[in-house]
Structures are given as C-alpha cells and as structure tokens.
Amino acid sequence: MTVLGDFWLDEDAEVxxxxxxxxxxxxxxxxxxxxxxxxxxxxRGTVLSTRAGRRARLRLSPAARASVREAAGRxxxxxxxxxxxxxxxTLVAFSVPEERRQVRHQVRTALRWFGFGALFDGVWISxxxxxxxxxxxLRAHALDTMSIFRVETVGSPPxxxxxxxGAEAAYLDVLATYRPIRDRVRAGAVGxxxxxxxxxxxxxxxxxxxxxxxxLPDRLLPASWPRAAGYALxxxxxxxxxxxxxxRARQLVTQHxxxxxxxxxxxxxxxxx
Numbered sequence: 001m002t003v004l005g006d007f008w009l010d011e012d013a014e015v016x017x018x019x020x021x022x023x024x025x026x027x028x029x030x031x032x033x034x035x036x037x038x039x040x041x042x043x044r045g046t047v048l049s050t051r052a053g054r055r056a057r058l059r060l061s062p063a064a065r066a067s068v069r070e071a072a073g074r075x076x077x078x079x080x081x082x083x084x085x086x087x088x089x090t091l092v093a094f095s096v097p098e099e100r101r102q103v104r105h106q107v108r109t110a111l112r113w114f115g116f117g118a119l120f121d122g123v124w125i126s127x128x129x130x131x132x133x134x135x136x137x138l139r140a141h142a143l144d145t146m147s148i149f150r151v152e153t154v155g156s157p158p159x160x161x162x163x164x165x166g167a168e169a170a171y172l173d174v175l176a177t178y179r180p181i182r183d184r185v186r187a188g189a190v191g192x193x194x195x196x197x198x199x200x201x202x203x204x205x206x207x208x209x210x211x212x213x214x215x216l217p218d219r220l221l222p223a224s225w226p227r228a229a230g231y232a233l234x235x236x237x238x239x240x241x242x243x244x245x246x247x248r249a250r251q252l253v254t255q256h257x258x259x260x261x262x263x264x265x266x267x268x269x270x271x272x273x
Contacts, residue, residue: 026196076269114133115128171209174230175233177205202238249264250264
C-alpha cells in the first residue's frame with residue numbers, strides 16, 4: 001500500500017500487476033507472496049483489477065484512495081514546526097459496555113491516531129485534535145454515551161498521559177538510519193533502484209511515528225526532543241529521492257505495459273500543504 005500510494009494515487013492511475021510483483025521483489029518479497037497479498041487486497045475491495053489483453057492492471061479503489069490520501073496527508077505533515085497552539089485541550093469522555101469491548105479497542109486506537117492520551121479509562125485528552133473529527137470517529141462506532149470538551153488545565157500539563165519513550169526511540173532510529181543516505185544523496189551517490197527502496201522504507205518508518213508521538217506542542221517538550229530534526233531529515237530525503245524513485249518505478253512499468261508509464265508519478269511533502 002505504501003508503494004501504490006507513493007506512485008499511483010491519482011484517479012486515473014493504473015499499474016501493471018507484473019510491475020508491482022517485480023517491485024516487491026526489491027523488498028525481499030517473493031513473487032508468490034506478493035501475488036497473495038495483492039489478491040487479499042482485491043478481496044477486500046482495496047484494489048481493483050482490470051485486464052488489457054493478457055495483462056492485469058491494478059488501481060486503488062475510490063474508498064482506498066481517499067483513505068490513503070487522508071493518511072498520507074497526516075503522515076507527511078506530521079512533525080512540521082508548529083507553534084500556534086492556543087493552550088487549550090480537547091477532552092473526550094466516553095463509555096463502552098463490556099459486551100462491546102472490541103469497539104472499545106477500536107476507539108482507543110483511533111484516539112491515539114489523533115494524538116490523544118488516556119488520563120483515566122474512558123477519559124482522553126489531546127492538545128490539538130479537531131472536535132469535529134473526533135466526534136465523527138466516536139459516532140462511527142455508534143457511541144452514544146460520550147462528551148467532548150475544549151478545556152484549559154490548571155497547574156502542570158498532564159504529560160504523563162503519553163508514554164514518549166517509544167516516540168523518541170523511533171525518531172532516533174530514523175535519524176541514525178537515514179543520515180548516511182541523506183549524505184549519499186547530497187553527494188549524488190544513490191542510484192534509481194536504491195532510491196525506490198530507500199524512499200518506500202523511509203515512508204514506512206515515518207508513518208509509524210504519529211501513532212507513537214501525540215504531537216504535543218513544542219513548548220511542552222524538552223529542548224532536546226528530536227521531532228524537528230527527524231522531520232527535517234525525513235522531508236529532505238523523501239523529496240530528493242522522489243525523482244530517482246519515480247524513474248525506477250517507470251522503468252519497471254515500461255517493461256510490463258508501456259502505455260501506463262506516464263501514469264507513474266511521485267509526490268513530495270509539499271503536495272500536502
């Protein structure tokens with residue numbers, strides 16, 4: 001899904017099945033495993049398959065494309081310098097019956113994605129989350145017993161609601177892994193095939209961070225917090241690898257279906273402003 005979202009997110013974009021299978025081989029995935037994974041995505045309606053003669057073509061379904069766009073926008077904007085916090089918090093209180101505990105897990109996962117931390121069981125707080133977006137999530141899970149507030153804290157902020165150690169480790173891992181690649185990109189020492197693999201893996205690493213880092217305002221965090229350095233590195237490497245990665249993706253598409261080559265286009269972090 002990272003590969004498809006990176007190069008075939010436009011509405012008219014199609015990609016040869018054979019090119020996707022070959023591309024996944026660069027990540028150590030066998031052709032049989034890649035085809036099984038694609039078949040599962042097709043069974044779920046995530047990808048749609050068509051045929052042009054003997055060639056199979058794939059495209060993201062409209063629903064999947066919308067979902068990927070929403071997620072990509074959040075991921076590619078996450079970590080940008082932002083000092084416009086107004087000092088107020090979004091607080092959510094809700095109750096889920098025991099017989100619906102699976103729903104409770106889903107709601108908690110969704111709230112963490114929005115940067116919420118748990119003050120108590122059923123009471124969650126975030127410095128940034130949109131009230132409308134959170135309300136939509138809760139109603140989507142048919143939660144009638146809920147209340148949403150915009151509040152100010154008295155005294156110290158409730159930072160204990162967020163275990164930040166995992167986020168810090170994730171940032172440091174990205175910095176350690178991709179600084180050498182950034183330096184090699186600056187020196188012109190990265191080829192197209194390596195660029196494709198490195199860019200997709202970087203995106204896959206960065207997309208995990210919003211689930212770990214609640215996006216607390218800079219003023220609440222220690223000066224050494226590595227988010228700004230991590231984002232600067234991510235954006236530079238992701239953007240500078242883009243043209244090279246697209247070139248390699250187009251090479252693979254051309255080998256399988258030259259008519260679809262022009263539909264392969266990379267995106268940059270600026271596309272999500």
